Structures are given as C-alpha cells and as structure tokens.
Amino acid sequence: MLESNEIIDRFKKVQDYICNALEQLDGKSKFHEDNWNREEGGGGRTRVLTDGNIIEKGGVNFSAVHGPVSTVMNKQLGLDGNEFLATGVSIVIHPHNPFHPIMHMNVRYFEMDTGEYWFGGGIDMTPHYIDFQLAKRFHLDLKKVCDQYHPDFYLKFKKWADDYFFIPHRNETRGVGGIFYDKLTEKDGVSKTQLLDFAIDLGELFPKVYADQINENRTPEFSNENIEWRNLRRGRYVEFNLVNDRGTKFGLKTGGRIESILMSLPKDASWFYDFKPKKDSLEEKTLHGLRKEVDYIRNT
Template structure:
C-alpha cells in the first residue's frame, strides 16, 4: 500500500524536462490544429500530488478524437514496483506527455506517442518513450518513409538506437491473443538511464527529437491522406482495426504501466478510439486490400528494405 504522497518541495528534480514538456504540448496541439483545420483543443487542468493539463480535440475536420496530455507527479512507489524498477528510494517524480490520435477517415493512420521522465529522490533517473503508427490500410511507401524519418532522427544521437528501439516497438506493440502487431511499429524504449546511457542533456535532446519527429511526420500524413476517398466497407474495416487498438490499450499497455501512469482522470481513456466494433467474422477476402494490410501486421518487418522484407 502506498504511503502518503510527498510534496513537490520534498526534492528538486533536474530542471528542464517539465518546462520542455509543457512547451511541447502547446507546440504539438498547435501543429495538429493547423493540420486539422476544423477544431481547436480544449485544455483541462487537474491536480493530484502534482498536476497536469489534458488537451482534447473532438469532431475536427480530420481528427475525430485527439488527446495530448501533460502531467508532472510526485508520489511513492509501491514496494513491488520499487523492486521491479530497482530503485533505492520509493519517493519519485515523473513527468510525461501522452498522445492518442484517432482520425475520421480510414485513410489517415491512428497514431500514439508517449515520452516520460522519472527521477527518484536519490537522483536515479531515466527517460522512456514510445511512438507508433497504426494505418487502417498499410501504405508501404508511407510506412517506409515514416521509418526513414525516425531512423534519421535516431542516427543523430546513437547509431544503435533505431534497430534497438524498433525491435522494442515490434515486441511491445503486439497483441499475443491475435498473433499480430497493431500497426507498422515505430520506437519503444524503457529506462534510458542518466549517466549509464548518456548525460542528462544528451538524453533529453533525444527525447525532444522523438517528439519533434512525431509531430512533423504525423502532420504530413494527415495532409497527404485526409482527402482520399473511401466508402462504407473501408469505414467498417476501420472500426475493426480500432477495436484492435482498444484491445492493446486495455490488455497490454495500461496494466503494464498503471502505477507510473499519469494520474489525471482521463489518462486511461486518452488513447481509446471514440467508437469501435467487434465482429465474429471470417478473415478478409484473399487478395483484398484488408488482407494485404493484415499480411504486414507482424514483428520483424524491415521497413527500410526495398520491399519491406521480414
């Protein structure tokens, strides 16, 4: 059982992260509003032991539901979690930005981002993060371009980051009960430790670039795909693929990080689609666009190869 939460004055985490995350939330919201062109984010502040701002956009021209949430929290780990994370002091500070984007059109991909900073009172600290792209219909050219962008960003920091964190995403964004990935992957990294893996400033710069490449690439895909035509069958397939996202959030993602999740009341619902459908139905018809998409939903695809080979 947790003890009483600590005050924000109990210790002073390294400066810079929270300021950047607040700025990044504003930057990303503005960028998404410009790409959407039909609605604006509504900001709601909340408090816990700390606080945050949850920004939501609904019923935009392109985005049916979008959430960009910032939080900064002081708290205490449970003893099991402290052992799992191997920290000596259960008092901690964490700040994060969590993003979930669900467009109207099945031609525009779903996407997600999370960047997090954790620091124990002893000074043990790390960064974590993830981003992924979940097309309803996999466009191999766009998937390759997306991976080229995130690889180029990683290369500026460490040549080992992209293969390491791409493999992490393949493993993480996987639904074992379905035997498929939820999309075309991206990056996933945990406990990128300050000092062990780089200076604080170096790791913060990497996480800042993760946020920048996410906003830039997704805005581009919104503009490229928003006006592509679709009809009822494509919308029906979108609802089924949205259901896979909901299954991932509820069975894989949230249970694995519930204690360190931001404490705002809307956090667990942030990445869930506004509507989804579950059907007991056969696999897509052989040779259909849906069947071709299904074939790409597997770990280990080399999106940088000319044919996206496994």
C-alpha cells in the first residue's frame, strides 16, 4: 500500500532533480535554500534562484505540512475529518529575456485522517510573446506523458487549464495553457500509485520542456520596448495570482507561509493605463492569441 512518507520522499527527490537541472540550464546562479517549520506541524524547503544568465527569479518549493483542520480550511474545502496532510512541489520561473517564457508547475497530494485523498497539479506556460511552434512542442510533450496514463487525460486536463488559467476581468488567458488537474483519485481510472508516478513524471518533465524553450535561442536580441511589454505581461501574471488563483488565496486565508506563497511573483512588473498595442505588432498578435481552446498540436 502506498504510504504518505513515500509520497513525501519522492516529491523531495523531484525538487532536487528540478533544481539541479535548472542550475545547469542557467549556467551561472545557484538556488538558495530556506528551510522552515510550521508551528502546527511539518515544514518545507523554499529554494530561490536569482540574477542568473537565463533566470531573473525562479523558485522551486517543497512542503509537507500536517495538523488539525482549522475552521477556515474546513470552510474552504468542505472536509470531513480532524487531521490533514498536504505535500507537494511548486515552481515558477521568470526569465530575464522577453522572448523567453514564464513557466509554472505544481504537483500536490492531500489526505485526511478519514482515508480520503487526492492528487492535483499541472504545468502551464506564459510566453511574453507567443511562438506557436514552441507552444506546439510544449503541448506535444505534455500529451506524451498524459497518454502513458490515460487516453483522456491530455484533452481533459488541457481544457481544465484553459478554464483555470483565465483572467475574467481581462477576458484573456494567462498564456498558452498546458494541463491542470485537481482532486484525482483511483475513481478517475488510475491507481493511487500511478497517480503518484504521473505527478513525478510531470515534475521530471518540467526542466526538459523549459530547456526546450530556452535552447531554441538562448540569447535573442531585445529592446527597451520589449522589456516594457515583458513587465506589462508580468503585471497580468500578478493579477491572476492575487485575484484568481485558488492556491494563492487559500494559502493567504489559512495562514500559510507568506514568503513561499508569494515566491511566484516576478521581481519587476508594470501596469500601463489603457495600453493599446501597435497594429500588426508582435504584441498585438500575442494578445489575439490569448484565448481558450486553441489546438496547438493540430493547428500550428
């Protein structure tokens, strides 16, 4: 039987794997580790890399926390039971170059003392400028991993990502999507062990798909105008995380560790009043591409 200690241990190893791979990709900076403990039970390892060759700010967090279910948690999740365990790995990478994408990943596991459990997670990409061929490569890799576990996973989880990573007040997606899933159990047609293997495979896929985006052109030329656009798109990223992201809001409402929760935010971001891109510019084309239900695999 799959034990929670095994899940925690494998998530720790995934954090190590990703950090080592990203340090090699960046070629300059190393992750700084901040170990922390949670008073109610458990703790984590927050790792942040800054001012690298490629990565301006990147975080790879591991946590495994447990304890009594608070009133706020019960209200948020509608749980039966008194004690919980939650563990996972979350990543956000913000690059220097406007022609390199932001990428996010999260894999997580939650269980109650009643025996109820579920897995959640996914990977999504937010280019400052959409390159449809690179988006296609990204989605093909996600589909390949999904297809190893269930023939319906990719299309189901892609739609879930399109709907989740959407900014309603802007009527635009955060980026080119990816896959997103939540509260998966063996009732979804995959065993608990396979669901853990799926999460681990996604974790190990992350540095590969990010390297593919970077190594297509490690040093594309850019202008101050491109930097301004990058910071504007980062502003949209901040809006989504603080206004729409359920995980961020849940962490803030339930007394989570603030530095780890807000690790996902970029070093610099901007908001311009009533910004209008130039006609037929790369910025305008990117805005037109920020929509749901784009079939990146077949239509590019």
